[in-house]
Amino acid sequence: MRQRGLRVFIFLLVLMMGIIAANTSFAQYEEYERGQQLKYLDLGIKQYENGRYEEADKSFRQVLENVNVLPAEICFYFGANSFYLEKYKQSINWLNKYMALKGTSGQYFEECTGFLEKAEEKYLMASASNEDDVYEPGEEVDYTVMPKVDCGPSGKVICPVCKGQTVIIKRTAMGLTYKTCPYSDEHGNLTCDEYNLLLQGKLKPRSDL
Secondary structure, eight states: OHHHHHHHHHHHHHHHHHHHHHHHHHHHHHHHHHHHHHHHHHHHHHHHHTTOHHHHHHHHHHHHHHOSSOOHHHHHHHHHHHHHTTOHHHHHHHHHHHHHHHGGGSTTHHHHHHHHHHHHHHHHHSOHHHHGGGSOTTOSOOTTOOOOOOOOTTOEEEOTTTTTSSEEEEEETTEEEEEEOSSSOTTSEEEHHHHHHHHTTOOOOOTTO
């Protein structure tokens, strides 16, 4: 009986050690994969900065298709890069995603708003036949579509563009400038429908401004 108990103990010990080793290997693999995706992100940024937009697009897609949690900066870079590829709807969607994540405090806020204005202008001028090229058949991911967000029982969210302040504040060489937010209501909020439209690049600025 004593020998049998010892064999059971040894078996359980070996089993536990195997489980611990497997978990450790899995964690190491996840860390390795995360590092690989960050390398693709850095590579894509360098390609973008050197005007190699097609190559940058491939690098960014490698990250988007494999990473579990999107870094906010890839939303900006993928959106800006899409603008240079003349994929304006895609550009608007991802730039708005960056704005929703970072608001006016984001590192790329000034550049983002500039690209958004130009992309929206180009998008309105583009024909429907050209816009068909935004999503390429055969790809597993439609980069023009943002998942719908559940805003909770209130049905409202704080506007990510003005962060609920109803005005957009910019610092320039002449000091601070104030511009009324073209999206939020008088309380700095968006309805859930408006927020989802903003993420999809379909929310139009108020015409009364």
